[in-house]
Amino acid sequence: MVTGKGGTGKTTVAAAMALSLADQGKRVLLVEVEGRQGLAQLFDVPPLPYVERKIAVGPGGGEVFALAVDAEAALLEYLDMFYHLGRAGKALDKVGAVDFVTTIAPGLRDVLLTGKVYEATRRKAHGRLAYDAVVLDAPPTGRIGPFLNVNHEVAGLAKVGPIRNQADAIMGMLRSDVTRIHLVTLLEEMPVQETLDAVEQLETLDLRIGSIVVNMVRHSPLDDESLALAVKEKLPTAELTKGLRAAGISASKQMVSTLAAEARDHAVRIGLERENRDRIDALGKEVTELGLVPDGIDHGALFDLAEDLRS
Amino acid sequence: MTALDLDALIDDPTTRIIVTCGAGGVGKTTTAAALGLRAAERGRKVVVLTIDPARRLAQSLGLTELDNTPRAVKDVDGANGGSLDAMMLDMKRTFDEVVLAHATPEKAEQILANPFYVALSSSFAGTQEYMAMEKLGQLHKQAEKTGEWDLIVVDTPPSRSALDFLDAPERLASLLEGRFLRLLLAPARGPLRLMSAGVNLAMSVMNKVLGAQVLTDVQTFAAAFDTLFGGFRERAEKTVALLREPHTAFLVVAAPQNDALREASYFADRLREERMPLAGVVLNRVTTTHAPDLSAERSLAAAEKLTDSDKSALTAAVLLLHADRMQQVVGEAKRADRFRRGHRSVPTVDVPALPDDVHDLAGLRQIGDLLTA
Numbered sequence A: 001m002v003t004g005k006g007g008t009g010k011t012t013v014a015a016a017m018a019l020s021l022a023d024q025g026k027r028v029l030l031v032e033v034e035g036r037q038g039l040a041q042l043f044d045v046p047p048l049p050y051v052e053r054k055i056a057v058g059p060g061g062g063e064v065f066a067l068a069v070d071a072e073a074a075l076l077e078y079l080d081m082f083y084h085l086g087r088a089g090k091a092l093d094k095v096g097a098v099d100f101v102t103t104i105a106p107g108l109r110d111v112l113l114t115g116k117v118y119e120a121t122r123r124k125a126h127g128r129l130a131y132d133a134v135v136l137d138a139p140p141t142g143r144i145g146p147f148l149n150v151n152h153e154v155a156g157l158a159k160v161g162p163i164r165n166q167a168d169a170i171m172g173m174l175r176s177d178v179t180r181i182h183l184v185t186l187l188e189e190m191p192v193q194e195t196l197d198a199v200e201q202l203e204t205l206d207l208r209i210g211s212i213v214v215n216m217v218r219h220s221p222l223d224d225e226s227l228a229l230a231v232k233e234k235l236p237t238a239e240l241t242k243g244l245r246a247a248g249i250s251a252s253k254q255m256v257s258t259l260a261a262e263a264r265d266h267a268v269r270i271g272l273e274r275e276n277r278d279r280i281d282a283l284g285k286e287v288t289e290l291g292l293v294p295d296g297i298d299h300g301a302l303f304d305l306a307e308d309l310r311s
Numbered sequence B: 001m002t003a004l005d006l007d008a009l010i011d012d013p014t015t016r017i018i019v020t021c022g023a024g025g026v027g028k029t030t031t032a033a034a035l036g037l038r039a040a041e042r043g044r045k046v047v048v049l050t051i052d053p054a055r056r057l058a059q060s061l062g063l064t065e066l067d068n069t070p071r072a073v074k075d076v077d078g079a080n081g082g083s084l085d086a087m088m089l090d091m092k093r094t095f096d097e098v099v100l101a102h103a104t105p106e107k108a109e110q111i112l113a114n115p116f117y118v119a120l121s122s123s124f125a126g127t128q129e130y131m132a133m134e135k136l137g138q139l140h141k142q143a144e145k146t147g148e149w150d151l152i153v154v155d156t157p158p159s160r161s162a163l164d165f166l167d168a169p170e171r172l173a174s175l176l177e178g179r180f181l182r183l184l185l186a187p188a189r190g191p192l193r194l195m196s197a198g199v200n201l202a203m204s205v206m207n208k209v210l211g212a213q214v215l216t217d218v219q220t221f222a223a224a225f226d227t228l229f230g231g232f233r234e235r236a237e238k239t240v241a242l243l244r245e246p247h248t249a250f251l252v253v254a255a256p257q258n259d260a261l262r263e264a265s266y267f268a269d270r271l272r273e274e275r276m277p278l279a280g281v282v283l284n285r286v287t288t289t290h291a292p293d294l295s296a297e298r299s300l301a302a303a304e305k306l307t308d309s310d311k312s313a314l315t316a317a318v319l320l321l322h323a324d325r326m327q328q329v330v331g332e333a334k335r336a337d338r339f340r341r342g343h344r345s346v347p348t349v350d351v352p353a354l355p356d357d358v359h360d361l362a363g364l365r366q367i368g369d370l371l372t373a
Helices: A010-023 A038-043 A071-083 A086-094 A097-104 A106-122 A141-148 A150-155 A162-175 A189-204 A224-231 A237-246 A253-281 A299-310 B006-011 B028-041 B055-060 B091-102 B105-113 B115-123 B127-146 B162-176 B179-189 B197-210 B212-244 B258-273 B296-308 B313-342 B361-371
Strands: A002-004 A027-032 A053-057 A063-068 A133-137 A181-185 A209-217 A286-291 B017-021 B045-050 B083-088 B151-155 B248-254 B278-286 B348-352
Touching: A002 A010, A002 A133, A002 A141, A002 A189, A002 A209, A010 A027, A010 A038, A010 A053, A010 A063, A010 A133, A010 A181, A010 A209, A010 A299, A027 A038, A027 A106, A038 A053, A038 A063, A038 A299, A071 A086, A071 A097, A071 A106, A071 B197, A106 A133, A106 A141, A106 A150, A106 A162, A141 A150, A141 A181, A141 A189, A150 A162, A181 A189, A189 A209, A189 A253, A189 B055, A209 A253, A224 A253, A237 A253, A237 B296, A237 B313, A253 B313, A286 A299, B006 B028, B017 B028, B017 B212, B028 B045, B028 B055, B028 B083, B028 B151, B028 B248, B028 B361, B045 B127, B055 B361, B091 B105, B091 B115, B091 B127, B105 B115, B105 B212, B115 B127, B115 B212, B127 B151, B127 B212, B212 B248, B248 B258, B258 B278, B258 B313, B278 B313, B296 B313, B313 B348, B348 B361
Parallel strands: A002 A181, A027 A063, A027 A133, A181 A209, A209 A286, B017 B151, B017 B248, B045 B083, B045 B151, B248 B278, B278 B348
Antiparallel strands: A053 A063
16 A cells, blocks of 8 residues: 655555556556546556556566556446445446445445455455555545545445445455555655555554655765755855856856855755754664656656665 | 746735645645645734644644634744634534534434434545535635634545536535435325336335335435535535635645646636636656756666766666656656646646655745745
């Protein structure tokens, strides 16, 4: 499971994780549940239907299949699979019951979405598991607790019955050793705060945290000493003036002070990033860094990130 | 391509509502708070409704408690006769209040205890949007009645898609008025035989899959909510009408990145389509430089030269930073320009990026200055 605050790149990280597993020769299913078609955009393919479709092949013979789960389609599939309700299912859909149930009761909706992951994880093909791994591009940190706590959400609505049993089985899988939740963050105040809150919430629910992925990391060309000087606006102007001249750049007073001010802005930001990194490290979890891809994410960049994740 | 004059907007006494909208993470809430503070210090009686502020920003506004009521913000300069109140939306509480205000006490109690109502009011995807609009309607009514505010600044929920915020009230209303709920209500009203075979089949499936208790709960919920249905649509329509009036101004907040600009474009077009008054676009967190003539290429080459000849590593590093910054400046300018050419009639204003987050009134004043510079 990969979660993170909106804008931190959790879909990209989920895709890179799937690719990195495929690189190791594994058959991987990459699932999205938010109806955003984020995977199709990322892999530059037409919108994904409710069908598992191969979207990438790893050099080690592994493969990545992608699936966009839709709660309504999942409900109809579920009804058909367990109750053989082809026609009745359609009748439900026709009177608006499917729409109603999946909209008004988000807990039921989440059971259907996680239920599909549960099914894919356990599915057998040719005498072995159909997938070695399932990677879920999960809802954002703000919603991840209730989303994975399906049992609780459903308990309020259905005390007994098949949906309740299904929820119990899913919860069992989510809490077991096969599941890990990875949280993607940037070194900014809001995403870090949400990550800390989510870790606490998920652990209270007995769910297992995998790693914290710190995304879009930029390394400073300045050493720590210079960073400290830059923050205090005490970079040696004489050295900068001499250096600029040596490089053939007009070293006007204004140019020197502009460059020093830019270095200060940068140093202030690095300082904030470090504070945020300390807060992440204080969690005592495994932390993985992914570098910033300056020109945007394309196919090649995705494979690079996958490689970074592996190492 | 015109400049957006935000001082003129907040100083105009006919501006009564300002709505900030845009993608999440572009500084929408900060913009709303900064504009509210500036308007207050220029003499307006302002209330700011925020949805999900960053913790430190909330603290700076004194929003430590989620009590769903506007509270005066401390340390606001009231020399010009203005004032600033702020509140954070509690969506469940707002929903509960709607129920309590429009149903009999007995029915209200039934609704509030129903598990489907609890699910709907705390996690339905459109509830937050709907309740933000509901609260805006309430604040507007109160302002008209008591005169305690003459400007409402409202932040919209951090929806990923702009559509959500405009469509949510309609979605919630149509869900509550939908065919299926009507059908669920039917047995309570008339003989079962009037129901079609399809509905009977649907009911029996639901019973089998969900269990009888669930269906009973849904029916109780539907019956109890029945009296509120008409009200919901009517209120949603009223709020939308309020937003179309000329005393409302929409501000789209964006950052000069492709995703945020794409959302801003979409939002600007949608507002025009809906005949909502778009005041302009705030381009937030724009990277700036005082040395635009030193290009990224020259800066990089100079840094390389220094490194190769083993001279001032510090200067080389500073030049690398400048090169990086220039790349951003140029890229952002290109994207912003493309946006402006695509929306020639939409006024825009650029707000330079600050190195750190805003978390006090001084920071908000600084943003206010930058918004109107």
